Amino acid sequence: MSALGNIIKKELRELLTPATILPIVFIALIFGSIGSSMEGITEELHEKPVLGFINEDNNALSTIVTSILENESEVIFNSSDIADKQYGLEQVKQQDGLALIIITQNFSKDILNDTRGSLEVYWMMKGAGLFDTISSEVVEGLISMINREISKVLIEDNATVNASIALWPTSRTDTTYFKDREIGLSPGAISGMLSSQSMLIPIVIMMIIIMAGSMVISSMALEKENKTLETLLTLPVKRTSIVTGKIAASAFIGLIFAVVYMFGMNQYFQGFQMSEELNLADFDLALTSSDFLLIGISLFITLIAALALCMLLGTMAKNYKSAQTLTFPVTMLAMIPMFVTMFTDFDTLPLALKSLIFAIPFSHPMIAPRALIFNDYVLVIGGIIYVLIFAIVTILIVVWVFKTDRLLTGSTRKKWKFGLTRRR
Amino acid sequence: MVAVDVKNLVKHFGSTEAVKDISFTVNKGEIFGLIGPNGAGKTTALRIVSTLLQITSGSVNILGFDVKKKPEEIRKFISYLPEDAGAYKNLTGRAYLRFIANFFEKQSQEIVSLGIEIADLGDRIDDKVDTYSKGMKRRLLVGRALMTKPKLAILDEPTSGLDVVNAQEIRKIIKNTARDGAAVLLSSHNMLEVEYLCDRIALIAEGKIIEEGTPKALLDKYDANNIEEVFVQVVA
Numbered sequence: 001m002s003a004l005g006n007i008i009k010k011e012l013r014e015l016l017t018p019a020t021i022l023p024i025v026f027i028a029l030i031f032g033s034i035g036s037s038m039e040g041i042t043e044e045l046h047e048k049p050v051l052g053f054i055n056e057d058n059n060a061l062s063t064i065v066t067s068i069l070e071n072e073s074e075v076i077f078n079s080s081d082i083a084d085k086q087y088g089l090e091q092v093k094q095q096d097g098l099a100l101i102i103i104t105q106n107f108s109k110d111i112l113n114d115t116r117g118s119l120e121v122y123w124m125m126k127g128a129g130l131f132d133t134i135s136s137e138v139v140e141g142l143i144s145m146i147n148r149e150i151s152k153v154l155i156e157d158n159a160t161v162n163a164s165i166a167l168w169p170t171s172r173t174d175t176t177y178f179k180d181r182e183i184g185l186s187p188g189a190i191s192g193m194l195s196s197q198s199m200l201i202p203i204v205i206m207m208i209i210i211m212a213g214s215m216v217i218s219s220m221a222l223e224k225e226n227k228t229l230e231t232l233l234t235l236p237v238k239r240t241s242i243v244t245g246k247i248a249a250s251a252f253i254g255l256i257f258a259v260v261y262m263f264g265m266n267q268y269f270q271g272f273q274m275s276e277e278l279n280l281a282d283f284d285l286a287l288t289s290s291d292f293l294l295i296g297i298s299l300f301i302t303l304i305a306a307l308a309l310c311m312l313l314g315t316m317a318k319n320y321k322s323a324q325t326l327t328f329p330v331t332m333l334a335m336i337p338m339f340v341t342m343f344t345d346f347d348t349l350p351l352a353l354k355s356l357i358f359a360i361p362f363s364h365p366m367i368a369p370r371a372l373i374f375n376d377y378v379l380v381i382g383g384i385i386y387v388l389i390f391a392i393v394t395i396l397i398v399v400w401v402f403k404t405d406r407l408l409t410g411s412t413r414k415k416w417k418f419g420l421t422r423r424r
Numbered sequence: 425m426v427a428v429d430v431k432n433l434v435k436h437f438g439s440t441e442a443v444k445d446i447s448f449t450v451n452k453g454e455i456f457g458l459i460g461p462n463g464a465g466k467t468t469a470l471r472i473v474s475t476l477l478q479i480t481s482g483s484v485n486i487l488g489f490d491v492k493k494k495p496e497e498i499r500k501f502i503s504y505l506p507e508d509a510g511a512y513k514n515l516t517g518r519a520y521l522r523f524i525a526n527f528f529e530k531q532s533q534e535i536v537s538l539g540i541e542i543a544d545l546g547d548r549i550d551d552k553v554d555t556y557s558k559g560m561k562r563r564l565l566v567g568r569a570l571m572t573k574p575k576l577a578i579l580d581e582p583t584s585g586l587d588v589v590n591a592q593e594i595r596k597i598i599k600n601t602a603r604d605g606a607a608v609l610l611s612s613h614n615m616l617e618v619e620y621l622c623d624r625i626a627l628i629a630e631g632k633i634i635e636e637g638t639p640k641a642l643l644d645k646y647d648a649n650n651i652e653e654v655f656v657q658v659v660a
Contacts, residue, residue, distance in 0.1 A: 226510040231568070234474045234504040235527045238496065405477050409437060 022328045049138045050097040052077030052088045059108035061117065064153060065146050072142055092124055099123045099139050114162045116171035125178035125187040127345025128194045128370060136187040146170060179374040183283050193285060194370060202338040202366040204261045209334040209362055212254030212303060213310035214327040219246060220314025221323030230408065239402040243395060247307045254303050291372040298384050299365040305391035306330065306362060312394055315401045337363035361387045427452045427576055427607035428473060433482035435468050442468045444631035455598065455608040457622035459615060459655065465631040466611040467507065467580055473609060474504035474578050486576060503574035507581040509565050513554040517545055517564050520553060524568050539571030542597055558585040566594050570601055577601055579610040583617060595621055615652040627658050634658050
């Protein structure tokens with residue numbers, strides 16, 4: 001083999017380690033799963049939305065509305081009597097419909113008298129994730145189509161209406177039913193308002209867990225690589241103090257990260273928000289100080305659980321390089337709930353996925369803010385208790401590992417045999 | 425008085441028997457050396473005495489405390505210097521000694537002062553460990569190991585990586601430590617060092633102690649000029 005070939009072979013052997021391959025595979029899997037999700041959403045966009053309507057007007061222009069709705073959606077309820085509204089809402093809700101649209105009295109007359117015809121849309125919102133509101137976009141599209149078609153008719157008939165009315169002849173009032181609450185906004189607006197919780201908190205938590213976690217794993221790996229661990233373990237200090245000390249120091253730095261990231265990301269997201277942004281408190285969607293306390297507790301305990309898990313992984317690290325590979329499972333466990341909470345709503349997930357997300361301890365501070373807005377204290381407090389138990393059990397396992405030979409000799413017989421043979 | 429009493433010590437790593445039924449004692453004020461080739465089981469034995477590894481069978485008693493039952497008590501009066509030990513690279517030599525001293529109940533300032541004296545690094549004691557040569561690091565670590573005036577010092581290759589002058593200095597310090605009443609258990613590849621330092625030695629090969637005695641007694645028994653010759657004869 002030539003010298004060049006020899007060097008290339010050696011470099012490839014050093015570079016193609018699990019530490020480099022696994023993240024690439026993982027990223028490919030993440031993109032693959034995002035692609036699959038997007039495919040599902042595209043299909044949803046092509047499906048006819050399930051709607052109900054009440055036409056109180058029954059004149060020429062409102063007929064355009066109903067014909068569009070009948071052609072472009074799956075109508076599960078229709079009536080011309082406003083008294084049926086409650087029944088219609090129940091029907092839409094029961095049949096997993098998206099909205100009940102009410103074409104108000106005098107809809108046609110108002111338009112022809114230079115006033116926008118009023119449509120009342122009652123939305124059934126299932127989740128506040130980015131993907132959850134995609135289906136409502138289809139209905140938004142239908143309403144645009146309604147406006148276009150009425151515009152066309154007005155222009156073709158040379159109706160003597162104001163140009164702005166001719167171009168956009170309807171007005172709309174939105175009422176959304178979401179988690180047993182009636183909110184005077186469209187699902188898109190609600191989702192937008194909750195975007196800081198949907199995006200900011202999961203990203204920040206994911207970053208803190210990965211950063212602080214890799215610090216703990218690296219710290220353990222460096223203790224082994226720099227041969228300081230053996231000395232530390234023969235000093236008059238309890239194993240629990242070593243474990244707690246390492247976790248506490250990393251948790252402190254993790255919390256500093258949290259504050260810095262939270263501030264930075266908040267500024268970043270504010271940059272995208274309009275100045276006339278709707279106020280969450282006006283719609284009873286704001287978090288109270290006790291909610292923030294619960295989120296803080298959830299975040300802190302999750303951080304401790306993450307660090308304990310990382311410490312456990314760190315005990316398996318042989319050196320700094322192997323520590324990089326060991327951060328992979330933690331990264332994966334932090335990224336899965338991050339993507340899930342960013343794009344969907346915990347409540348709308350299938351049971352199996354819901355159980356998986358609940359089982360991942362890092363999910364809980366990510367799902368807590370939205371759950372608290374809708375007063376789901378059982379989920380949040382249950383999550384805190386679960387993560388606390390997870391953290392305690394993991395710390396106990398770490399302390400046990402510290403008391404065994406595993407920490408110094410590794411776990412497998414094969415490795416020891418190899419070491420022994422090599423030393424001889 | 426017996427400081428270390430090792431009886432029928434066996435250590436398995438899976439199916440591999442690293443230490444096979446060894447017994448020895450170390451008295452107070454005595455330097456006891458374990459000598460043998462790589463992989464003979466010296467480091468494993470020292471790690472067990474240092475409370476780092478668990479015992480498969482047998483017993484190790486240090487100044488009346490059982491290693492299995494009272495490891496935390498034992499750690500208060502022993503000091504272990506691993507063969508390839510390191511120090512925290514981002515700390516200065518002084519900060520490292522202070523970090524270690526803070527684990528002991530005694531006057532930590534006195535401990536640090538003694539550590540600085542043993543390490544004898546001059547002004548470099550305030551430089552980061554990362555900038556130290558191998559020999560300087562070893563001196564710092566020997567200082568760290570002996571500054572607490574341990575009742576039992578367990579030293580794995582104490583002069584490893586040191587030049588002749590520094591090695592001789594460290595040997596004197598070890599002798600003085602024993603003279604002050606501490607028991608010293610050490611291992612070494614350097615047979616001449618062992619012959620010079622140790623009051624008694626045990627030759628260990630493949631996990632077994634194959635010979636034990638004072639250097640003089642062994643030299644006489646095997647009619648050898650030095651311990652190296654004794655070792656070759658015994659192993660052969």
